[in-house]
Amino acid sequence: MSDAAATPMMKQYLAMRRDLPEDVLLLFRLGDFYEMFFEDAKVASGILNVALTKRNGVPMCGVPHHAAQSYIGRLIRAGKRVAIGEQVGEVIPGKLVQREVSEVISAGTVTDGRFIEADKGHFLAGIFKEGKKFGLACVDLTTGGFEVGEFDSVEALHDELTRLTPSELLYAEEQKDLLEVLGTPRGAQVCEGYLFLQEQGFHALTKHFAVQSLDGFGCGEMTAGVCAAGAVMQYLQFQLRKDVGHLKRLRVMSSLDGVWIDAASQSHLELVQSRGGAEHTLLHALNRTCTPMGARLLRRWVLHPLSDLEKLVARQDGVAALLKDGRLLGQVREMLKEIRDMERTSGRLSQGSGNARDLSSLAQALNLVPGLKMLLEEVQGGAAKGLIAQLHGQMFDLTELAAEIETALVEEPPATIKDGGIFREGIFAELDELRSASMQGRDWLAKLQNDEIERTGIKSLKIKYNAVFGYFIEITKSNLSSVPADYVRKQTTSNAERFITDGLKRMEDKILGADERAKALELEEFVALRTRAMAQLESIQQTAEAMATVDVLGSLAETARLFNYARPALSESRDLFIRDGRHPVLDQQLAGERFVPNDTELEGVEGCRLMVITGPNMAGKSTYIRQVALLTLMAQVGSFLPAAEAHIGLVDRIFTRIGASDDLSKGQSTFMVEMNETALILNHATERSLVILDEIGRGTSTFDGLSIAWSVAEHLHDVIGARTLFATHYHELTALAGICSGARNFNVAVKEWNQQIIFLRKIVAGSAEKSYGIQVARLAGVPEGGLHRARGILDRLEAGHPPNEGITIMRETETEPVVRKRRPVVEVDDSQLSLFG
Numbered sequence: 001m002s003d004a005a006a007t008p009m010m011k012q013y014l015a016m017r018r019d020l021p022e023d024v025l026l027l028f029r030l031g032d033f034y035e036m037f038f039e040d041a042k043v044a045s046g047i048l049n050v051a052l053t054k055r056n057g058v059p060m061c062g063v064p065h066h067a068a069q070s071y072i073g074r075l076i077r078a079g080k081r082v083a084i085g086e087q088v089g090e091v092i093p094g095k096l097v098q099r100e101v102s103e104v105i106s107a108g109t110v111t112d113g114r115f116i117e118a119d120k121g122h123f124l125a126g127i128f129k130e131g132k133k134f135g136l137a138c139v140d141l142t143t144g145g146f147e148v149g150e151f152d153s154v155e156a157l158h159d160e161l162t163r164l165t166p167s168e169l170l171y172a173e174e175q176k177d178l179l180e181v182l183g184t185p186r187g188a189q190v191c192e193g194y195l196f197l198q199e200q201g202f203h204a205l206t207k208h209f210a211v212q213s214l215d216g217f218g219c220g221e222m223t224a225g226v227c228a229a230g231a232v233m234q235y236l237q238f239q240l241r242k243d244v245g246h247l248k249r250l251r252v253m254s255s256l257d258g259v260w261i262d263a264a265s266q267s268h269l270e271l272v273q274s275r276g277g278a279e280h281t282l283l284h285a286l287n288r289t290c291t292p293m294g295a296r297l298l299r300r301w302v303l304h305p306l307s308d309l310e311k312l313v314a315r316q317d318g319v320a321a322l323l324k325d326g327r328l329l330g331q332v333r334e335m336l337k338e339i340r341d342m343e344r345t346s347g348r349l350s351q352g353s354g355n356a357r358d359l360s361s362l363a364q365a366l367n368l369v370p371g372l373k374m375l376l377e378e379v380q381g382g383a384a385k386g387l388i389a390q391l392h393g394q395m396f397d398l399t400e401l402a403a404e405i406e407t408a409l410v411e412e413p414p415a416t417i418k419d420g421g422i423f424r425e426g427i428f429a430e431l432d433e434l435r436s437a438s439m440q441g442r443d444w445l446a447k448l449q450n451d452e453i454e455r456t457g458i459k460s461l462k463i464k465y466n467a468v469f470g471y472f473i474e475i476t477k478s479n480l481s482s483v484p485a486d487y488v489r490k491q492t493t494s495n496a497e498r499f500i501t502d503g504l505k506r507m508e509d510k511i512l513g514a515d516e517r518a519k520a521l522e523l524e525e526f527v528a529l530r531t532r533a534m535a536q537l538e539s540i541q542q543t544a545e546a547m548a549t550v551d552v553l554g555s556l557a558e559t560a561r562l563f564n565y566a567r568p569a570l571s572e573s574r575d576l577f578i579r580d581g582r583h584p585v586l587d588q589q590l591a592g593e594r595f596v597p598n599d600t601e602l603e604g605v606e607g608c609r610l611m612v613i614t615g616p617n618m619a620g621k622s623t624y625i626r627q628v629a630l631l632t633l634m635a636q637v638g639s640f641l642p643a644a645e646a647h648i649g650l651v652d653r654i655f656t657r658i659g660a661s662d663d664l665s666k667g668q669s670t671f672m673v674e675m676n677e678t679a680l681i682l683n684h685a686t687e688r689s690l691v692i693l694d695e696i697g698r699g700t701s702t703f704d705g706l707s708i709a710w711s712v713a714e715h716l717h718d719v720i721g722a723r724t725l726f727a728t729h730y731h732e733l734t735a736l737a738g739i740c741s742g743a744r745n746f747n748v749a750v751k752e753w754n755q756q757i758i759f760l761r762k763i764v765a766g767s768a769e770k771s772y773g774i775q776v777a778r779l780a781g782v783p784e785g786g787l788h789r790a791r792g793i794l795d796r797l798e799a800g801h802p803p804n805e806g807i808t809i810m811r812e813t814e815t816e817p818v819v820r821k822r823r824p825v826v827e828v829d830d831s832q833l834s835l836f837g
């Protein structure tokens with residue numbers, strides 16, 4: 001549509017639309033509706049399943065403003081960005097009201113609780129490659145968290161993105177290839193390159209934080225990181241027009257100095273996600289937090305284990321102090337349950353979207369601080385140092401603010417801030433006067449109704465109200481003959497007529513005028529109170545952060561208490577000693593059926609550093625090696641362990657190669673995925689790493705597979721020296737124990753009874769004698785005929801004969817027997833065994 005032919009309102013719309021990126025849908029406020037036009041209307045009506053209409057040839061659709069949030073949420077979920085064109089000026093009949101884009105909402109920046117998960121951070125991230133570095137910045141608008149980091153490899157960036165799973169990921173249009181290497185993550189949003197310019201980003205960040213340099217945040221040297229962070233900041237400020245006042249500081253990502261866990265290992269170890277459902281994850285086994293902010297922090301801790309001994313011991317001390325007295329721990333946890341999500345509540349309040357309920361729940365939380373601090377003093381038992389003491393010091397007493405809020409607000413404030421009913425009586429004299437004027441008016445109306453009934457003799461006469469006509473007198477059709485002459489008819493309905501009088505309209509002006517003024521006044525005073533509260537935002541954020549940390553420590557203590565965990569001794573050594581260790585997830589799930597505990601003894605320098613574990617299928621090999629990895633990881637989160645005793649020499653990285661699945665999306669076969677993971681381990685493991693391998697090379701021919709497995713194990717032992725657990729079906733690998741000084745054989749014990757096997761689940765020294773594959777196949781229900789045949793072949797193979805020489809196999813479809821020839825035996829070529837040497 002050309003502007004010239006358009007109505008003034010349509011001109012206004014078109015001008016606003018032109019300023020927005022094409023993919024953004026514009027919701028244009030028209031009275032009680034948000035309307036969409038042209039292409040936007042076509043797209044949105046399909047997603048929202050609302051009627052697409054046409055006016056003057058323009059396609060349009062609309063949603064009522066009072067229900068807009070849920071419609072916006074649906075558009076965002078469908079991957080759209082939504083701009084809100086709000087009415088800003090006064091509405092004067094006959095004049096075009098002024099409108100402005102108040103904000104643009106995108107997947108990474110929705111803050112409405114209905115569309116985000118309470119126990120997970122909600123991130124908008126930005127990535128940028130500069131030179132050899134990969135920069136990453138991420139912001140959580142719901143809490144005000146803002147972090148930046150740099151990575152040396154695209155794999156490391158990918159690992160971090162897997163942990164964060166941002167809802168929206170910004171990238172520069174000229175770095176599309178970077179996005180492709182990362183597998184085009186969900187929520188990818190292309191941005192023009194200028195947004196990532198370093199100087200501009202630096203300027204945007206230093207201006208926002210009111211600092212001269214970024215050195216104080218520890219990221220002054222991060223070029224790629226600053227480009228990414230600058231882009232995120234400018235995107236929020238200028239493209240989405242967000243209020244970012246609550247982003248009070250920038251932090252360097254903690255993962256940079258923590259334990260590195262690659263994306264595949266995060267998934268293999270089922271840290272926060274599992275194919276079998278959330279209850280099978282490590283996070284679920286450890287999570288007994290009482291607040292959503294605690295749950296989010298625990299998730300971070302699990303995904304970012306530490307390698308700093310001092311910090312870990314501080315966490316352990318915190319857990320120990322809380323664990324010491326079960327009664328106190330219970331009291332702390334009870335109190336935390338009352339606090340709820342102070343972080344996100346203050347996030348909403350500081351962005352101007354928080355209502356009186358938010359303010360009131362903030363006050364409730366702040367009022368609990370002194371009590372919680374007293375409990376922490378008891379927990380600390382007079383200690384002036386340590387994590388608990390530090391957290392205690394980080395909690396601010398803001399009870400004065402809480403009192404101001406609680407004195408002013410009604411007990412149960414409404415969900416909207418525009419319709420009044422927020423403040424108690426006796427707080428603002430003017431508000432009280434307006435309310436009483438309105439009240440008197442209503443009394444006057446009640447009296448008028450009685451008087452008019454008496455005057456007219458119509459018993460059913462009623463004074464009613466609606467938004468279109470205001471107050472009116474309703475007379476049923478049968479009584480119309482008694483209507484006095486001074487009544488002015490306004491409307492006819494199916495069985496009544498509606499009238500007004502001069503006196504009624506005069507009073508209506510007074511009542512509605514008072515109501516309107518009261519609402520406006522309440523809104524104004526509420527915003528003022530919210531602004532006063534948010535002047536303390538930094539103290540509130542710090543208090544919330546301390547509470548979340550106490551919650552996580554409390555959760556670790558509670559889990560330790562319930563499942564009888566032991567505090568592991570931590571050191572910088574390369575040892576790993578666990579007595580009677582249990583798998584943290586299975587241990588809790590097999591509550592009735594006892595989980596069989598197992599020992600681990602690795603000694604990186606001189607003792608055993610490569611455990612080769614054989615044993616039948618289903619015996620428990622995978623469970624055992626995962627258990628060792630999980631316990632090591634838990635120790636580096638600061639948790640106690642499901643074990644009788646443990647000594648963990650801190651690891652710098654945990655690598656796993658478990659199972660195999662095709663990554664069809666990347667066009668990679670099972671074997672290729674397996675080899676990629678193996679290459680990653682061999683290229684990045686160090687002598688301080690822990691490596692667990694659950695079979696290697698199964699996806700190829702036996703001899704290729706065996707050769708690869710052998711040389712990988714040898715390389716890890718001889719060259720890298722990482723502590724390694726290798727579960728395998730290749731019995732040939734047990735020969736490594738005779739060659740490598742630090743390799744030992746173990747197997748999972750089973751008992752054979754009556755052609756059946758009984759799993760003992762116990763790891764014992766020595767290699768397994770047999771595979772028991774056929775017995776396991778029986779357990780799985782393979783028919784007896786098949787088992788019998790398999791046993792026959794096995795006997796032949798064990799006796800050194802080929803499986804089917806001279807044996808005829810009859811296929812159902814063939815009339816003539818087919819004689820199968822055996823594959824020639826291939827000699828193992830020694831050169832294949834030193835692939836990496």
Ligand SMILES: Nc1ncnc2c1ncn2[C@@H]1O[C@H](COP(=O)(O)OP(=O)(O)OP(=O)(O)O)[C@@H](O)[C@H]1O
Nearest residue numbers: 594595596597616617618619620621622623624761
């Ligand atoms: N220590 C244990 N105590 C009790 N049950 C256990 C124990 N270890 C394993 N299990 C049970 O045994 C099942 C099989 O274990 P797991 O998958 O580890 O066997 P596996 O030896 O790796 O088998 P495969 O070689 O076929 O992969 C597990 O699902 C678990 O329920």
